[in-house]
Amino acid sequence: MPYYWGAILIGGVFLAGCTQNQETTTTQSGSKENVIKVGLLVDLSGGLATYGNNEKHICEIAEEKINKYFEEKGMPYKVKLYVEDTRADPNICLQKVQALHAQGITFFLGPMASGEVKNIKGFINSNKIVIISPSSTAPPQMLGFRTPEEKKYVFRFVPTDNFQGNAIGDVAKQLGLKNVIVIYRKDAWGDGLERATVEKLKANGINIIDEIPYDPNIGDWSPIIQTTTNKIAGKGNDTGVIFIGYEEVATLLSQIDDNSPLLKHVWIGCDGTANSKKVLEEAKNKAVKVKLYSTMFQSETDEAEKIKEEFKKRGYGEPDQYALNVYDAFWVGAISYAEMLNKTGGKYDADLLSKLIKENTVKYSEGQFGVKSVTGYIKLNEWNDRASGNYGIFAVTEDGWKLVGVWDSTTGKINWK
Template sequence: MFLAGCVQKQEEENVIKVGLLVDLSGGLATYGNNEKHICEIAEEKINKYFEEKGIPYKVKLYVEDTKADPKVCLDKMQALHAQGINLFLGPMASGEVKNVKNFVNSNKLVIISPSSTAPPEAIGCAKPEDKKYIFRFVPTDNFQGNAIGDVAKELGLKNVVVIYRADAWGDGLKKATVEKLKANGINVIDVIPYDPNIGDWSPIIQKVTNEISGKGNDTGIVFIGYEEVATLLAQIKDDSPLLNYKWIGCDGTANSKKVLEEVKDKAVKVKLYSTMFQSETDEAEKIKEEFKKRGYGEPDQYALNVYDAFWVGAISYAEMLQEAGKYDADLLAKKIKENAIKYSEGQFGVKSVTGYIKLNEWNDRASGNYGIFAVTEDGWKLVGIWDSTTGKISWQ
């Protein structure tokens, strides 16, 4: 029994526990389930890689459903930390990141979010030191706001109503988007917030209807929110004039399965042009093929982001243990920033699926292009790419 106990303790010491905080049943469930599935694939591949390289560790994934709810997210993080978990993939939403920030910093935990995009100040970070342990493998919404504004301009819109989710993420993206819309000479008729827990959309539907009815086809609706856009569209009557205008969504709506399952006909009418960070390598095709073979469908960009995040986090954690012999948050944070570049360059013998990952002083991805997706009769389709370096859109 004594020997068995020693062996078990040794095995436990060689396990790198990684917490995955994702939305499996809320407003980002399409993306959260994709992230869960792709992380399970990554877990297998990382353990095989460690074994082949003689790295004396194994990774073990612990998955929790946050429902994209900031309070639930903090509760789940605290529960996982109580189990000895110090490295987290996620959370997904910026409101969640904002709510766990103080817990992360006070307990010196390290998180890598694949999809939190609010500018640093919107998640409560006044200086880079505040985000020392918070990494995001996606550009901030200062990029996406520009992309949305340019999509509106390219679509010939002169007037828009903006509907946005009143939380840290929605506030940040709304601000960046409105600034770009105005810079592009587009008249912002109204900016309407909504409660993330909204059930009845009728007051907002009536308000928008009153504001844009009778206006020409140079008028549109910008929706900054999550998959609740499906509920909004479902509550709009089939003969509503709102369905005669172009709609623009964002990364919270792009490739939403809920939209296709619940309101495809209406979404086809308004197109719901939606922007999402877009960066894939040839290696991504192999992972996407494996994802499909397992019956998971098509992985989105954020799933690819978390796949790379898992690899960089796991390699960095193993190096930290080999050098320090124990968990050291400062060393781990330093290694993640260094290894993101090494991993991108193929120095570990593994190829990145999202291209070059360079992090800025805030530990956020430094740049990136955005895909423009629209709902067609055949489902979501990539219809254009917005180039972050030129601000130009290449329509496909």
């Protein structure tokens, strides 16, 4: 079906100027093609590398499909990815954004971590850059945003940790835990999720034995291990450990002695640990013992199965939810950017792009562009964050990570598989 906002043609020439964010190329047929540069900020070698590499691979698939879509619709646009490894480090992320912006890039997918979003928000707002993160989940206030207006250039296609904290708290209750020790990553994301989780745990009548923060750059876990061991000594099966952090949980588990009492208790993780390849590679046997029940936003459509199949055929394995989120984000962003250029005669307008992304998220969810969402209906709240969503519960088994249940955000109930 033709794109409904239409191309503007006068004398056979498409009115689309060339902004710094665009390169104009000539196709084999001799027609002009405007290249829209898209920055992709992902962790390819740090604490979220499992998910970052998935996002890179799925965006490469999306890039091909979007360019084919533009060609079939007769739209003189082409998207081009510029991938940068941020290592989920806020300072490195800022450097990468500044470098790509110097190349004229004004639209980004990512970054992945809330600490990164917090660190770049000043640069984003000052330079009117628009971003869509597939996985930053800290509540807006934890990122330093005071009003929705301050966050108008920052979109997130994932619910905030107010939802995930409830999910983790309910998982602990369903598992019969009465006491927990919470180990959490000391940064904007970790602080926010820990706060939301502890609030729900207390509401569920679960006793918090201790809350133990750790430095994101930690290497030696022995002090954390010793403290946790001392706190859990003499406790029964109704006591567990909640870990709020990234894939460094694999290093933590690998440093725990094989005969440690810590391995006799249930552990609960989060979206920073769910489906981690590093856990399976470095600490699978210990993870099997503690189960490491981990929550992650869960919303897939039938269309997702097609993308997942293509992902597997290319040898990439199984895409996680955040990879599916960024796939939808790429589509919405690309369509909105092209529409913005069409409306402005080729000029970049951050406020218009922000407005179009909000509008086109709804239209994309409803299939109005002839493309189906892979993560279902995307409803954004006043903060431009996804407004709701269920959470899958994954656990480590002898066969690897398995989906063992789904937490329903509307009822608070868990459907165990």
